[in-house]
Amino acid sequence: MTQPIEKTSIQRRDAAIEEIGRKLKVRAERGRRFAELTSLRVGGAIDWVISPETEGQAATVVAALDAVPIAWRALGSGSNVLADDGEHHYVVLSLKELKGDVKFDGVRVSVSAGYSLPRLCVDAARQGLSGIEGLGGIPGTVGGALWMNAGAYGHEIGTVTESVRVARDGLVAKIPGHSISWNYRRTSFKEGELLLGATLILQPDDPEKIRERMEEAKSKRLSTQPHGGRSAGCFFKNPPESAVGTGKLIDEMGMKGERRGTAIVSPVHANFIVTDGEDARASDALQLAEEIRERVKREHGIDLEYEVELWRANQPESETDHEDATTKEQ
Numbered sequence: 001m002t003q004p005i006e007k008t009s010i011q012r013r014d015a016a017i018e019e020i021g022r023k024l025k026v027r028a029e030r031g032r033r034f035a036e037l038t039s040l041r042v043g044g045a046i047d048w049v050i051s052p053e054t055e056g057q058a059a060t061v062v063a064a065l066d067a068v069p070i071a072w073r074a075l076g077s078g079s080n081v082l083a084d085d086g087e088h089h090y091v092v093l094s095l096k097e098l099k100g101d102v103k104f105d106g107v108r109v110s111v112s113a114g115y116s117l118p119r120l121c122v123d124a125a126r127q128g129l130s131g132i133e134g135l136g137g138i139p140g141t142v143g144g145a146l147w148m149n150a151g152a153y154g155h156e157i158g159t160v161t162e163s164v165r166v167a168r169d170g171l172v173a174k175i176p177g178h179s180i181s182w183n184y185r186r187t188s189f190k191e192g193e194l195l196l197g198a199t200l201i202l203q204p205d206d207p208e209k210i211r212e213r214m215e216e217a218k219s220k221r222l223s224t225q226p227h228g229g230r231s232a233g234c235f236f237k238n239p240p241e242s243a244v245g246t247g248k249l250i251d252e253m254g255m256k257g258e259r260r261g262t263a264i265v266s267p268v269h270a271n272f273i274v275t276d277g278e279d280a281r282a283s284d285a286l287q288l289a290e291e292i293r294e295r296v297k298r299e300h301g302i303d304l305e306y307e308v309e310l311w312r313a314n315q316p317e318s319e320t321d322h323e324d325a326t327t328k329e330q
């Protein structure tokens with residue numbers, strides 16, 4: 001009879017979360033779904049969403065959750081996440097309210113994790129600061145960009161990051177950018193580490209020239225990628241062993257426009273899966289993605305690696321099952 005034990009454990013967890021919300025004056029909500037919080041507009045119910053508004057508050061919330069312990073995951077704009085249709089029995093720490101003010105100081109800019117990356121790029125261009133103009137079309141937050149080492153058109157956020165602020169023991173700790181490995185859409189941040197903000201170092205340049213380069217990147221993006229659609233950007237990474245990009249590989253297999261239920265291989269860019277309709281399902285997107293992987297393996301011998309993160313629905317934790325308190329599956 002495990003059910004009553006789990007129920008007691010969930011009730012205790014819920015009471016602890018309510019207490020954390022009250023004590024730390026942070027919004028803790030139930031009844032949200034990943035379909036509202038991710039750009040693919042799919043994904044099931046979430047037990048709790050907690051939305052800190054300052055870096056200090058976020059650091060104390062994480063310490064309080066870890067102390068119980070209560071499982072949590074960080075979410076920015078959800079533009080790189082495919083969450084299952086089932087129930088997600090953990091806390092989502094939504095960073096979108098953690099915006100603060102951007103602070104420019106000479107060539108340095110300090111920004112909080114929930115700030116919009118496209119907006120930061122515009123702000124930097126206005127200040128005559130170059131180095132991130134290629135990132136202007138990447139949807140999402142600064143925190144998500146740091147976690148993934150987001151990049152486009154020759155720019156990656158890691159190359160201009162002087163330091164990152166992270167949550168440690170309830171406090172805001174600063175770690176130098178050079179101590180982090182910045183790889184292709186992957187970094188060495190540790191599982192369960194919450195990123196609170198960063199300081200970037202940019203280079204002075206003519207604002208007009210920066211704006212021109214931003215516009216160039218934007219029009220390239222508009223002509224090669226679906227816009228206004230519900231996607232998560234490139235679904236798969238480009239395979240290092242192939243001279244041909246993943247989009248081209250999928251296109252050459254004739255899969256553009258292929259549909260499975262509510263998910264479609266974008267007719268504009270074959271490495272984008274877009275979803276359709278109010279009742280769009282993660283399972284359709286996943287089925288289509290798995291078919292693509294199987295065909296690429298069969299026809300080219302290449303194992304495609306997901307660029308999008310797959311977040312699995314899970315069973316509620318029992319009282320003894322807490323070692324996996326912060327879970328980040330790839």
Ligand SMILES: Cc1cc2nc3c(=O)[nH]c(=O)nc-3n(C[C@H](O)[C@H](O)[C@H](O)COP(=O)(O)OP(=O)(O)OC[C@H]3O[C@@H](n4cnc5c(N)ncnc54)[C@H](O)[C@@H]3O)c2cc1C
Nearest residue numbers: 076077078079080140141143144145147150151195232233
């Ligand atoms: C149309 C479109 C185009 C795109 N083009 C590009 C592109 O050109 N280049 C590119 O790199 N990406 C691209 N992407 C993917 C996506 O926009 C980026 O990966 C973006 O940086 C994700 O930011 P986010 O805030 O949405 O993160 P989320 O999707 O919310 O999260 C992504 C990961 O980061 C973690 N995370 C987020 N915030 C924090 C935090 N504060 N602390 C700890 N972990 C955190 C999450 O747990 C998750 O593991 C595109 C997506 C779309 C929809």
